[in-house]
Amino acid sequence: MADDIQDSSFDATERYRAPALDKGLDILEVLSEQARGLTRTEIVKALGLSPSQIYRMLERLVARGYVTRIEGGDRYALTMKLFLLGTQHPPVRRLVAQAQPLMDDFARALRQSCHLIVPEAGAGVVIAQASPMGHWEFRARIGGQVQLFSTGSGMTLLAFQHPDRAQQTLGGWGVSDAAAKLARIAEHLQQVRAQGWRAEPSGQLVGVTDISVPLLGPGGDAVAVLTCAYIEHPDELGHDSRTEALAALADVARQLSLSIQQPG
Incomplete structure (x- = not known):
């Protein structure tokens, strides 16, 4: 009986084959594993197909924006189009819906702004933001991009x-020369990972301390980051409000990480 079910499943799989679609998906999958892309010859070799079998499919993927030519057009790599399609998926909207009230509470209680970023197109994009009550505010613009290696x-x-996957992950995000860029800041990244957060003077604004904590997915990698652009208030001089802000921000990140790891 089990053999009959297996045979039936195999027959159904074969019956509904779409060779052209299969080739396109094969190209996307093999490119997703390469940080620096592949030449056409390398793609042919990896898939065990003839050049004629992939040429038109590869060109259509370029035309539709899923694949791009890099390094003078000799290599092919994934664009961020698949990621952008993914950000329209309900889990992203659900993350923002869950994050916003927690971020608003943080901003009101600590009198500090905060924002949430996710990776996109070799950078980070702000998907949620909260500001304190009062006549002034400091805010990161929703939809604004931040640099990965300088913020x-x-x-x-x-x-x-994960260190073993970081280069591949960055390649999937569209970061070129990922290995060299990671090597230059490897010691600092190791320190941040060991302490579980990062708090350093802003590289963009004088007098601002960026306090950042990760939102961790099921595999333990950061899928987003929550950042407070901390500004010390005159009435808080001598009071360790920055430590309080870090603790509160870490608690928000912990709650959101749990919602990511245990969806639904």
């Missing part, structure tokens, strides 16, 4: 990628 949010996102 607190970006470096925290990098620090909490």
Whole structure:
């Protein structure tokens, strides 16, 4: 009986084969494993197909924006289009819906702004933001991009990628020359990962301390980062409000990480 079910499943799989679609998916899958892309010859070799079998499919993937030519057009790599499609998926909207009230509570209680970023197109993009009550505010623009290698949010996102997969992950995000860039800040990333958070003077604004904590997915890698652009208030001089802000921000990140790890 089990053999009959297995045979039936195999027959159904074969019956509904779409060779052209299979080739396109094969190309996307093999490119997803390569940080620096592949030449056409390397793709042919990896898939065990003839050049003529993949040429038109590869060109269509380029035309539709799923694949791009890099290094003078000799190599092919994935774009961020698949990721952008994924950000329209309900889990991203659910993350923002869960994060916003917690972030608003943090901003009101600590009198500090905070924002949430996720990776996109070799950078980080702000998907949620909260500001304190009052006549002034400091905010990161929703939809704004931050650099991965020069901001607190970006470096925290990098620090909490598994070292064995970091280069491949960055290649999937669209970061070129990932190995060399990671090597230059490897010691700092290791320190951030060991302490579980990052708090350093902002590289963009004088007088601002970027406090960043990761949101961890089921595999333990950061899928997003929550950052407070901490500004000390005159009435808080001598009071360790920065430590309080870090503790509160870490608690928000912990709650959101649990919601990511245990969806539904």
